[in-house]
Amino acid sequence: MSETSFFARGAGLDAGGISSLTGAELGEGTDPATAVTGIGPLDRAGPSELSFFDSPRYSDQLSTTRAGLILIAPKHLALLPAGRPHLIAANVQAAFAAVGRSLFPQALVPASITGLEGVSPRAEVDPAADIEPGVTIEAFAVVGRGARIGRGTIVAPGAVIGPGCTVGRDCRIGPHVSLSNALLGNRVVLHPGVKVGQDGFGYAPGPGGLEKVVQVGRVIIQDDVEIGANSTIDRGAIRDTVIGEGTKIDNQVQIGHNVAVGWHCVIVAQVGISGSTTIGDGVMIGGQVGINGHVTIGDGAQIAAASAVAVDMPPKSRWGGIPARPMREWIRETRFLIELAKKGRSPRNGRDD
Numbered sequence: 001m002s003e004t005s006f007f008a009r010g011a012g013l014d015a016g017g018i019s020s021l022t023g024a025e026l027g028e029g030t031d032p033a034t035a036v037t038g039i040g041p042l043d044r045a046g047p048s049e050l051s052f053f054d055s056p057r058y059s060d061q062l063s064t065t066r067a068g069l070i071l072i073a074p075k076h077l078a079l080l081p082a083g084r085p086h087l088i089a090a091n092v093q094a095a096f097a098a099v100g101r102s103l104f105p106q107a108l109v110p111a112s113i114t115g116l117e118g119v120s121p122r123a124e125v126d127p128a129a130d131i132e133p134g135v136t137i138e139a140f141a142v143v144g145r146g147a148r149i150g151r152g153t154i155v156a157p158g159a160v161i162g163p164g165c166t167v168g169r170d171c172r173i174g175p176h177v178s179l180s181n182a183l184l185g186n187r188v189v190l191h192p193g194v195k196v197g198q199d200g201f202g203y204a205p206g207p208g209g210l211e212k213v214v215q216v217g218r219v220i221i222q223d224d225v226e227i228g229a230n231s232t233i234d235r236g237a238i239r240d241t242v243i244g245e246g247t248k249i250d251n252q253v254q255i256g257h258n259v260a261v262g263w264h265c266v267i268v269a270q271v272g273i274s275g276s277t278t279i280g281d282g283v284m285i286g287g288q289v290g291i292n293g294h295v296t297i298g299d300g301a302q303i304a305a306a307s308a309v310a311v312d313m314p315p316k317s318r319w320g321g322i323p324a325r326p327m328r329e330w331i332r333e334t335r336f337l338i339e340l341a342k343k344g345r346s347p348r349n350g351r352d353d
Helices: 015-022 056-064 074-079 092-103 327-343
Strands: 049-053 069-072 086-088 182-184 203-206 209-212 219-221 241-243 318-320
Touching: 015 086, 015 092, 049 092, 056 074, 069 074, 069 092, 318 327
Parallel strands: 049 069, 069 086, 182 219, 219 241
Antiparallel strands: 203 209
């Protein structure tokens, strides 16, 4: 099978330009005119590509790589074979990411599927919708009555913008995204299959069984939020569900009704956040974390992957485990249990099982 790239290469960058862009220092003997037009992993990068090294576990790949330029941290310079063109960066991953953005700007946000501009004649746009000039609405998208969409936004095929919804400027609404009862800021990216604004999970026991609790709030998504494929965000019940500015949400995340997420948070895949939870600014949540309802997570807190949070977390704390607890406590308890298991003794009576 022939190798196909979906992102065209441009003129590229030379080592001097990368140094200016990232603050990385030119390595000894590295020609500032050494140019790259692409990026790649150590074991596959070619002479026209930039790669990076940030872990000794890949030392074998470093010794055999064909990469034209290598970004490397000062602490790993002793592992670099002599004569390899390189740049020295304090934060290797951040520098590599900056080069990637410069080389492939078209990969930053989803592009139009059809490549056409304007409103497709095969889209269903209500005459009462307010569509600014410069909006692209592709075939089979549906825009409801009273919806508003700002200039520079692309609505992909099969997406549904419900009645009264607002989508800001320069947004990307991916294929089969569904928006209802939602207000979006500028530069919001919703990847394929995202569902926003459906009613949350609310039932009350009644004489005839479970009875529906109405959900009459909204979803507010602020500027520069990105939400991964097939994630779901429920509208509020009696207050709004809010996703704060700059927050990045991975694929397959569930956010319940009335949840408030702060600014610049990171929420990794398969996280479930129950209703009426408050997440502070700058919080980082690892994959497959579950968070109980009515819990508050303080600013800057970090939660390890596959943890279950049942109580409030203080600001800037680091927790993990099931149930989640302070990181040092969790690690200490885990080590204790491992040692007990190795000894084959019961913690209750000290005897072999």
